Amino acid sequence: MKKLLRRIFYLLLIFVTGTFGVTFAFKNVQTVSLQYYFGLHWEGSLAMLLLLVWGIGVLSGVLVMLWHQVRLQHRLFRSRQQLTRAHSELEPLRTAVVKSDS
Numbered sequence: 001m002k003k004l005l006r007r008i009f010y011l012l013l014i015f016v017t018g019t020f021g022v023t024f025a026f027k028n029v030q031t032v033s034l035q036y037y038f039g040l041h042w043e044g045s046l047a048m049l050l051l052l053v054w055g056i057g058v059l060s061g062v063l064v065m066l067w068h069q070v071r072l073q074h075r076l077f078r079s080r081q082q083l084t085r086a087h088s089e090l091e092p093l094r095t096a097v098v099k100s101d102s
Contacts, residue, residue, distance in 0.1 A: 021047075021051075024047055024050075025045070025047035028045070028046040028047055029045060029047075030045070030046060031043055031044065031045060032044065032045070032046045032049055034049060
């Protein structure tokens with residue numbers, strides 16, 4: 001039941017966001033001019049420019065999260081290696097203690 005409610009919430013959120021985006025695009029059809037360094041120049045609709053900037057922001061966020069995820073995976077891999085080494089060093093000591101007790 002929780003999954004169904006969550007799915008309905010996300011679908012509703014996507015629908016509302018999409019509706020606002022489409023109505024924003026229809027209400028702002030004027031052309032804007034963007035001038036950047038090195039003589040770069042672009043003309044297009046305001047909605048397209050905002051969509052492009054939003055996409056660049058999302059892509060940047062995903063890349064930062066991906067970099068963090070790779071670092072965490074590497075730390076997990078190294079920790080597992082250390083744990084395996086510690087277990088392999090500990091096993092002979094356990095058998096030595098058991099043999100000396102008997």
